[in-house]
Amino acid sequence: MSTVRDETMALLRALGMTTIFGNPGSTELPMFRDFPADFRYVMGLQESVVLGMADGYAQGSGRAALVNLHSSAGTGHALGNLFTAWKNQTPLVVTAGQQARSILPYEPFLYAERASEFPRPFVKWSCEPARGEDVPAAIHRAWAVAMEPPCGPTFVSIPIDDWERPATPCPPRTIHTHRLPAPEAIAACAADLAAARAPAIVVGAGAARDGAWEEIIALAQHHQARVWVAPMSARCAFPENHPLFAGFLTAGREAIVRQLAGHDMVLALGGPMHLYHVEGHGPHIADDTKVWMIGDNHVHAAWAPVGSAIVAQVDRAVAMLLNHPAPIRPAPPPRALPAALSDGGMRDAHVLRLLAALRTPDSIIVEEAPSSRGAMHDHLPIIAPDTFYTTASGGLGHGLPAAVGMALARPDAKVIAVLGDGSAMYAIQGLHAAAQWGANISFLIIKNGRYEALHNFGRQFGMQQVVGTHFPELDFVHLATGHGVAARRASDLARLEEALRWSLATPGPTLVEAVVD
Known part of the structure; x- marks a missing residue:
């Protein structure tokens, strides 16, 4: 007889969810016994990275992505980017392991207490099925709820011994969710x-x-x-x-x-x-x-x-x-353009203006550089559909792994991850997945050596000093090469242009550290 694992994999295949993002622990390993050859498993070196990659993949593909996490500890690590996925309205099916049902009364090591409550309120629906044989149906429901507008993440906790239970087929159902206005x-x-x-x-x-x-x-x-x-x-x-x-x-x-x-x-x-x-x-x-x-x-x-x-x-x-008439109106005056940049120095605005000149309009910008957002608005215009993504939550650690997921979902496009140095350090392990999969990404790190966004807010609050927010020692070239990603550093516009041209023309992952004033 088929097992829960057999029927779950058949369901996932029918739903088009053959890419699984994860960082497994002991309670998740039975899911991957005899892993199907037509599936791929994308490992993240920390659970928040896993969630961020899946978010980028789901947004890039337009389909729900599957995430597999360890029980309480792993799910806890992922909560920051789960919050972002919730705010992004990204369809995700998040599964997490649970200890064997027979020992749950004894609070075993690495179990999840009240597992289905833990990720709330940042999931649309969550459950731990009452029986092992109900796991495929629970995953199907999680997929359906995740894809129903407004889209968002869902969660299923799965005890370790459920995967070997006998199960009957769970064929996918067609669910139409288009909302027509009155x-x-x-x-x-x-x-x-x-x-x-x-x-x-x-x-x-x-x-x-x-x-x-x-x-x-x-x-x-x-x-x-x-x-x-x-x-x-x-x-x-x-x-x-x-x-x-x-x-x-x-x-x-x-x-x-x-x-x-x-x-x-x-x-x-x-x-x-x-x-x-x-x-x-x-x-x-x-x-x-x-x-x-x-x-x-x-x-x-x-x-x-x-x-x-x-x-x-x-x-x-x-x-x-558009089917209703509109009166004849004169065109409104165009908006005032940003002030021209001086040619001296190398500020974030200079970096983004140069990137705008060198990139192709259909390249995809995945951004997490909060203190440079204004400069990006002024000097890096987005002019094509589906070419800009950022975090809707404001939480850091999403952009770098989301760029990896985006590149896996849209392998024919060039993805450009525009990141602040502080933001990049929240999820720097994502470079490893980019290297493993040869993701076509140019990582651009705007390095100012501190959390500039906090300094901006500090000035609003009348603070003369924001403690603990400087990190000039970070070396992103060494961090990148240590993860298997080729990298270059630039501290003036001439070297930056050379580095950006190299990065944008090179297939696979590369990184440019732009040291700004």
Whole structure:
């Protein structure tokens, strides 16, 4: 008779989940007995790296990825990037080992107490099946819930002795999850758009997840509406070189009101428009401004402080909006361009301007350099769909492994990981997986020798010194070569150009350490 392992592997194959990301312990090894030849196992040298790689792979492929972790300790290590996957709305099925059922009453070594509760609230659904033979069905349900909008991670705890239990087949079922908006709601939104004097569109990560790039361009042109990027958006949903592109909203209440002044109608697509990072006061939007929000996450609709909401897929909703007429409006004035950079010195802005000049527009940027985000907005425009990814949670340690997962999901593309030196150290072990799999990644480390983001916040709080935040001793060339990745260092623009040209032209993983002022 087939075992739980046999039927689980057959189910995973049918679901297209033949790449497994993991860092196993003793309670997970029976899952991999007689590992199928058509599967691949991607090892991460720390569980947060495993979760980050799976996140990047799932976002790059558009399908749920499977993660296998050790019981409590391994799951605990992964929680930071599980939180990021939750905020990214990334579909993941996370499995973790558990000790044998027969010894669970005695609190055995390396067991998980209340295993299904541990990863909450950062999973959509979790369980430890009541019987071993229920494991395939639990994994199937976890996959279905992970893929149902709003997507997100799920969790299944599996006792070590379940894999050898007899089991019956668990064929996958077809589950359609597309959300169509109500025509009357779209008509009301379209009427407000048409009546507006100066409408604006705000795009969030959900618009990119729903593949609404072309539809949003058409809608913006249809209404001559300026397009802003939502605060802290983790994806790109509109070309940043388009004449209607307006810039990036700041994650602060007063700033959003100020930036959207003059717009009497705002349509937020694919994510929260009012995402705040600092405390603010006063109104959330000007009194005479109407707000509509369209996205697949009902939670965003529930906590939005103002406006009306439609819970639906962005691409389908925008396509319906395009069927409604728009008045003839003059084109709004283009946004003011950033000030020109001087040629002296080597700041992060110089590094990102040079990268923009040398990279191809279809290369994929995976970014985790928080203190350089403003410079990136000014000097590294994203102009093609599905070419920018970052952490939606703000937690560090996601970008480097996510770039590895992205490269595995999209092997024909060049992935460029733009990382701060502090961010890179959260998950530096991910370089090992990049080397093992020959991932086509250019790692660009912007090295300023400290946690610059904390220094920026310290100045806001009136602090003259932020203790314990300097690390000038780090040597990323040696760290990279120690993991099997070729690397070069540059401390001036001439050497940086040479190093970047080498990295971008070299297949497989390479690293450039850019030492900035």
